[in-house]
Amino acid sequence: MGRIALIVGGVVAVAVALAWVYREPLGFMAFSMMIKPSEAFDAAAVPSPPDYSGTDHWAAHPESDDGADFVPPSLSDNQNAADVDVFFLHPTTYLNKANWNQPLDDEPANRFVDDFVLKAQASTFNGCCRVYAPRYRQATFYSFLAQDDSGDKAMEIAYEDIVTAFDYFIREFNQGRPFILAGHSQGAVHAVALLEKRILGAPEADRLVAAYPVGTYISEEDKTTRLGSLPVCQTSDQTGCYVTWNAIGPKFRPFMDTTDGVCVNPLNWSTDGTAATFMKNKGSVSISEGGRLEPRIADATCQDGMLMVSEIQSDMFDNLPFNMGTDNHHILDYSLFYVNIRENAIARTAAFFEKAER
Numbered sequence: 001m002g003r004i005a006l007i008v009g010g011v012v013a014v015a016v017a018l019a020w021v022y023r024e025p026l027g028f029m030a031f032s033m034m035i036k037p038s039e040a041f042d043a044a045a046v047p048s049p050p051d052y053s054g055t056d057h058w059a060a061h062p063e064s065d066d067g068a069d070f071v072p073p074s075l076s077d078n079q080n081a082a083d084v085d086v087f088f089l090h091p092t093t094y095l096n097k098a099n100w101n102q103p104l105d106d107e108p109a110n111r112f113v114d115d116f117v118l119k120a121q122a123s124t125f126n127g128c129c130r131v132y133a134p135r136y137r138q139a140t141f142y143s144f145l146a147q148d149d150s151g152d153k154a155m156e157i158a159y160e161d162i163v164t165a166f167d168y169f170i171r172e173f174n175q176g177r178p179f180i181l182a183g184h185s186q187g188a189v190h191a192v193a194l195l196e197k198r199i200l201g202a203p204e205a206d207r208l209v210a211a212y213p214v215g216t217y218i219s220e221e222d223k224t225t226r227l228g229s230l231p232v233c234q235t236s237d238q239t240g241c242y243v244t245w246n247a248i249g250p251k252f253r254p255f256m257d258t259t260d261g262v263c264v265n266p267l268n269w270s271t272d273g274t275a276a277t278f279m280k281n282k283g284s285v286s287i288s289e290g291g292r293l294e295p296r297i298a299d300a301t302c303q304d305g306m307l308m309v310s311e312i313q314s315d316m317f318d319n320l321p322f323n324m325g326t327d328n329h330h331i332l333d334y335s336l337f338y339v340n341i342r343e344n345a346i347a348r349t350a351a352f353f354e355k356a357e358r
Contacts, residue, residue, distance in 0.1 A: 035096075036097055037150070041154060068131040078128065079129070085173065086179065088133040089136075089191050093113050094140050094141065096108075102140065120335045162190045182211070188216035214243070239351050247332060259304045261305025263302035263303075280340075283295045300336075300337070312329075
């Protein structure tokens with residue numbers, strides 16, 4: 001993976017969010033030094049690889065009691081009856097400078113995945129599908145900031161695990177069922193790479209219901225050169241396509257031109273910039289508020305390649321684990337539109353089976 005691809009691919013990832021928080025040069029320099037590994041990437045220091053034959057290295061698995069089983073009030077976990085699987089890739093939760101890649105037993109990184117990410121993001125899909133989410137030797141946060149090739153190499157290690165996990169998932173768990181590919185931030189970067197290098201052109205592509213690589217920047221060039229055979233979803237029930245968005249507010253200031261970025265609005269599933277009002281939002285979920293579910297608190301409009309949220313009309317996100325910076329809603333890409341995403345995944349799976357029966 002090239003340096004340019006990584007930086008562009010992760011432009012709205014956590015690296016950018018914290019870069020905005022620490023946008024003053026001295027503050028950002030201090031923050032960077034706090035999380036920068038002391039040595040350049042060394043293959044000999046890479047943590048031991050995962051073993052996907054058991055459940056220990058699956059953060060979410062239908063046979064385990066995990067965060068992907070979470071359901072807000074009035075909703076239900078339908079994994080036991082599901083005929084479709086989800087392969088979900090979690091975002092960056094490893095900020096440690098001890099290594100360029102996360103040791104799989106790192107408790108803080110795993111706890112954040114288990115207690116926040118799975119509940120706020122992966123559980124969105126348990127209404128339609130069995131949820132599988134591999135643990136992987138994710139690249140540490142600083143990988144997105146590194147000036148040498150250490151960050152690239154760390155991302156390559158992470159991607160190696162993703163491919164291994166996906167192959168095991170297909171061979172041992174999925175066994176010919178339709179599936180959804182989903183992820184967020186670093187996970188979405190890897191999901192795009194998995195689509196490009198492993199799925200498109202392979203037999204599995206025919207079983208892809210849809211892909212949700214949310215919270216990463218996919219440019220017009222990426223659409224053509226990397227995902228050329230996979231279209232952007234244009235309707236709410238289209239299958240064999242992908243969606244993505246990056247949620248921001250009016251005061252957010254991107255550091256690069258994002259106007260050619262792919263944006264699919266999760267409130268109306270359109271790409272044409274049609275505004276979706278607060279009334280279209282069927283429910284946002286706050287894990288830090290105990291799974292509080294509240295409808296109509298955020299609107300959404302695709303604007304200049306980003307998803308503009310004019311206002312969050314609730315206090316339910318006041319106690320987030322950390323502040324992403326002024327009007328940067330990256331951490332809320334799933335939570336703000338939780339019920340809409342959930343219902344959309346159900347609708348796309350139903351459409352997939354309807355098409356197969358024709």
